[in-house]
Amino acid sequence: MDFRILAASLLLWLSPAYSLTQDQFNQLNQTVFQYPTSALDSIYLLEKKLDSHPAPKISKLRLNSLKCEAFLQLGENAAAINLARLNEAKAKQLQLDEARPYFLNCMASAFVNFGNYQQALPLLHTSIALSRELEQPQALINGLWLRSQLDAKVLHDNTAIEDLRLALDLFPLIDKQQQQWLQPPLVYLKASMAKQLMADNEQQQAFAFLDKALKHKDSEGKVALSLLIDAANLAQISQRPALRDKYIQQARTKLAELGSPLELAIAYKEIAFIDYSSGKYSSAEQLLSLSLNTLKKQSHSNEMMAALRLLGQVKLAQGSQEAGLEHIEQAIELAKIKQRYTDLQLCYAILAEYFADKKDFETAYDYQLKQFDAAQSNTAFIHSIWLSHIKSDLSRQQQVSVTKQSNNAAIMPSQLLPSPFIPILFILFSLIMFIAWYHRQTPKKQSNNKELPVIKPIASGKQRLEDMLTVSKHANYPLSLLVLNPSEIQTCDVPIMIEQLQTKLREHDLLFLQSEQQLLIMLPHTTESGAIHVINQLSDTVALWQNSSKVHIGLACMQQFDNLQSMIKRANVSQLRQAKLNHPSHEGEI
Numbered sequence: 261m262d263f264r265i266l267a268a269s270l271l272l273w274l275s276p277a278y279s280l281t282q283d284q285f286n287q288l289n290q291t292v293f294q295y296p297t298s299a300l301d302s303i304y305l306l307e308k309k310l311d312s313h314p315a316p317k318i319s320k321l322r323l324n325s326l327k328c329e330a331f332l333q334l335g336e337n338a339a340a341i342n343l344a345r346l347n348e349a350k351a352k353q354l355q356l357d358e359a360r361p362y363f364l365n366c367m368a369s370a371f372v373n374f375g376n377y378q379q380a381l382p383l384l385h386t387s388i389a390l391s392r393e394l395e396q397p398q399a400l401i402n403g404l405w406l407r408s409q410l411d412a413k414v415l416h417d418n419t420a421i422e423d424l425r426l427a428l429d430l431f432p433l434i435d436k437q438q439q440q441w442l443q444p445p446l447v448y449l450k451a452s453m454a455k456q457l458m459a460d461n462e463q464q465q466a467f468a469f470l471d472k473a474l475k476h477k478d479s480e481g482k483v484a485l486s487l488l489i490d491a492a493n494l495a496q497i498s499q500r501p502a503l504r505d506k507y508i509q510q511a512r513t514k515l516a517e518l519g520s521p522l523e524l525a526i527a528y529k530e531i532a533f534i535d536y537s538s539g540k541y542s543s544a545e546q547l548l549s550l551s552l553n554t555l556k557k558q559s560h561s562n563e564m565m566a567a568l569r570l571l572g573q574v575k576l577a578q579g580s581q582e583a584g585l586e587h588i589e590q591a592i593e594l595a596k597i598k599q600r601y602t603d604l605q606l607c608y609a610i611l612a613e614y615f616a617d618k619k620d621f622e623t624a625y626d627y628q629l630k631q632f633d634a635a636q637s638n639t640a641f642i643h644s645i646w647l648s649h650i651k652s653d654l655s656r657q658q659q660v661s662v663t664k665q666s667n668n669a670a671i672m673p674s675q676l677l678p679s680p681f682i683p684i685l686f687i688l689f690s691l692i693m694f695i696a697w698y699h700r701q702t703p704k705k706q707s708n709n710k711e712l713p714v715i716k717p718i719a720s721g722k723q724r725l726e727d728m729l730t731v732s733k734h735a736n737y738p739l740s741l742l743v744l745n746p747s748e749i750q751t752c753d754v755p756i757m758i759e760q761l762q763t764k765l766r767e768h769d770l771l772f773l774q775s776e777q778q779l780l781i782m783l784p785h786t787t788e789s790g791a792i793h794v795i796n797q798l799s800d801t802v803a804l805w806q807n808s809s810k811v812h813i814g815l816a817c818m819q820q821f822d823n824l825q826s827m828i829k830r831a832n833v834s835q836l837r838q839a840k841l842n843h844p845s846h847e848g849e850i
Contacts, residue, residue, distance in 0.1 A: 285322060286440060292326050293445050294481035296333035297519025303327045318439070321351055321359045325442045328366040333482070335522040335560060337370040344370070361387040361399035362441050369406055375562055375600055377410060378644065384410070397433040398443040404430075405449055412456065413602075414642045418738055418787060421456045424449060445483055447473040451490050463498050470494060482523065485514040489530045496537050508534055525554035529567045536574055544574050565594045565603050569610070576614055585611075601638035605631055724770055725782050726824050732784055733820060740791035742781040742798070743814035743831035746773075748806040757805045764797050780828070788817045812838045 291299040303323060310320055324347045331340035348363035364387035371380035384407045391400035404427040411420035427449055434443055450473040457466035470491050473479065479487055488511035495504035511531060518524045528551040535544035548571040555564040568591035575584030588607050595603040608631035615624035732739035746754050754773070761781075762771060770782040781798075783791055792815070799811040814835030816827040 285326075288326055289440075289442060290445075290478065292329050292333065292442075293448075294478070294483050295517070295519060296330045296482065296523075300327065300330040300334065303330060317354055318356060318359070321347060321354075321356060322441055325359065325362040325366070328363065329442055332366060332369050332373070333523075334520050335373075335526070335558075337373045340370040341367055357390065358394045358396055358439065359441065361391045361394070361396055361403065364390070365399060365402045365406060368403075372406070372410055372413070373562070375598060377414065380410060381407075395437075396441070397430055397437050398441050401427045401430050401434070401449075402442070402444050405444055405452065408452060408456075412452075412459075416642075416737070417456060417459060419736055421453070421460075422736075424453045424456060428453065445476075445478045447476045447478050447483060447487060450476075451487055454494065455490065458494050458497060463494075466494060467498075481514070481517045485511055485518070485527060488514065489527070489534070492534050496534055501538070504534065504538065521554045522558055522560065525551040525558075525560075526563055529555075529563060529570065532567075532574075533570055536570060536577070541574050541578050545571065545578070548574065561594055561598060562600070565591050565598070565600060568594070569603065569607055572607075573610055576610075584614075599641075601634050601641055604634035605638060608634055722772060722774065722824070725772055725780060728770055728782055728784055729818065729822065729824055729827070732818055733822070737785055738787045739818040740783045740786045740788065740794075741816045741818070741827045741831050742783065742791065742795065743816075743828060743835055744779040744781070744798075744802065745777060745812065745835065746779050746806075747777055749802075750805075753805050757802065760801050761798055764801065765794075778828075788815070791815055791817065814838070 288299060288302060291302070303326060306323060307327075310323070324343060328340050328343050328347070331337070331343065344363040344367040348360050348367070351357065351359035351363065364383050368380040368383035368387065371377070371383070384403055388400060388403040388407070390396070391403055404423040408420040408423035408427070411417070411423065431446055431449070450469045454466040454469040454473070457463075457469065470487070473487050474484075474491065488507050492504050492507035492511060495501075495507060508531060511527075515524065515527055518527060528547040532544040532547035532551065535541075535547065548567055552564065552567050552571065555567055568587045572584045572586075572588035572591065575581075575587060578584075588611060592604060592607045595601075595607065608627045612624045612627035612631055615621075615627065729739065746757070749757060758771065758773065758779070765771065765781070765783075768784055770780075770784075772780045772782075774780055781794075783794060786794070795813045795815065799813065802811045802813075812835050814831035814833070816822075816830035816834060818827065
């Protein structure tokens with residue numbers, strides 16, 4: 261281990277617990293991510309000293325926030341949840357609310373590691389809201405980073421990259437925060453951004469972020485290992501074998517700096533994946549066998565699923581069908597127990613492709629059907645996560661609203677009035693409030709609708725579109741609007757065409773014939789590329805019903821300042837632009 265870490269640990273141990281300086285806490289913060297085992301040992305020593313000396317309660321809370329992160333780094337997720345719950349409640353009791361977001365983040369991260377995203381998301385939203393309210397940039401950046409990772413896991417890449425950009429923009433504010441608590445390394449944010457950019461096929465920008473991360477002063481120990489493995493993966497994706505081998509060789513030299521068997525097992529699995537992708541099957545098999553020995557002993561089921569699936573792929577590539585199928589079936593059983601639908605999809609896809617290559621098309625088709633069922637379950641799972649996202653956000657706003665009303669009610673100082681007059685004053689005040697409410701009943705209902713955006717099942721077609729737009733803006737998920745002019749279609753044929761179009765749309769897509777001149781189609785959870793794909797599908801159906809084979813469907817993607825009319829206008833402009841492009845002198849059409 262680096263001599264500087266030993267020196268820092270010795271310094272923390274020799275310092276009186278009640279006189280720990282900000283610099284010493286910051287050093288421990290850095291060590292938690294780079295060398296978590298060493299950091300946890302130092303924290304245990306400091307706890308013993310805190311028990312024997314009077315110390316500020318805020319120092320104990322900060323030490324526990326660092327301890328919670330150390331548990332996360334070492335894979336002790338259950339311990340992290342218990343510690344975070346206890347200290348979040350303690351912070352609330354001590355009226356040290358600024359400490360609460362750090363423990364909420366720790367709890368949420370542990371639930372994500374368990375695959376329990378429904379529990380994690382409300383915690384993250386509460387943490388982010390509290391961080392903003394209490395001006396805690398460290399907690400806000402950590403919360404945004406964690407939420408971006410969760411978004412990436414459920415394939416919500418747009419919001420993931422936006423959260424990362426915001427976190428990176430806010431990072432300079434950390435230096436201005438008076439009371440330091442816990443902050444993630446800047447290099448982790450840069451590495452996450454690199455992965456998102458690579459997913460968007462922005463290779464040059466991705467490697468620019470990664471190079472900056474690798475050259476950063478915090479790139480030591482476990483942090484450096486994680487960055488090097490990410491760099492090797494990106495080099496493999498971009499088909500740069502020499503660069504991949506360089507990074508993976510550097511990563512292997514960092515393995516000796518890991519302080520726990522679980523950290524080593526996870527690193528072995530990640531390097532094995534790169535070896536397998538590079539065709540180095542023997543090396544991958546050896547690393548996976550070592551990894552699985554530890555993962556099975558520690559009952560780390562999520563990592564074990566991935567290791568078993570990868571080992572199965574290695575065995576199949578080596579020609580050992582029986583052993584390969586056995587490992588993948590073990591991974592499938594674990595995925596079923598844990599309801600990990602993404603893992604099920606991957607397993608079934610591997611088996612379908614394998615049997616198709618073997619010309620056993622019947623078996624391949626059976627696995628494709630299972631893959632499709634797992635994909636449907638995964639889609640429903642992702643939808644349930646985003647519903648919980650919306651519900652948690654609305655619930656938090658309701659609580660804030662109730663709190664404000666309570667505070668406003670508490671403003672009247674009853675002690676300034678003689679007690680016999682209080683009941684009379686209360687009755688008069690209630691009567692005045694009732695009369696005011698009665699006269700403003702309609703506006704009040706409208707304002708309530710703004711506070712709690714929901715899609716009413718009995719609302720008119722256009723109102724449902726507006727409600728969907730409000731919910732999409734509120735939840736910050738993508739939404740697209742299509743506009744079609746059915747004037748070239750016989751009036752009697754329009755209802756039949758609409759029925760055919762509905763068969764090509766999803767259940768939650770909304771279709772509304774605003775007039776004989778305009779058909780509106782709203783696509784929630786749909787980006788521009790997805791909307792273009794839908795347009796291509798719908799155009800074939802529309803072309804059957806109109807005189808001309810050229811179909812012009814306007815498209816507008818939601819922006820935060822949009823209302824329904826502004827989206828319709830932009831879609832109309834898009835439609836007119838297509839009409840000009842598709843002049844008879846041109847052959848292209850949507």
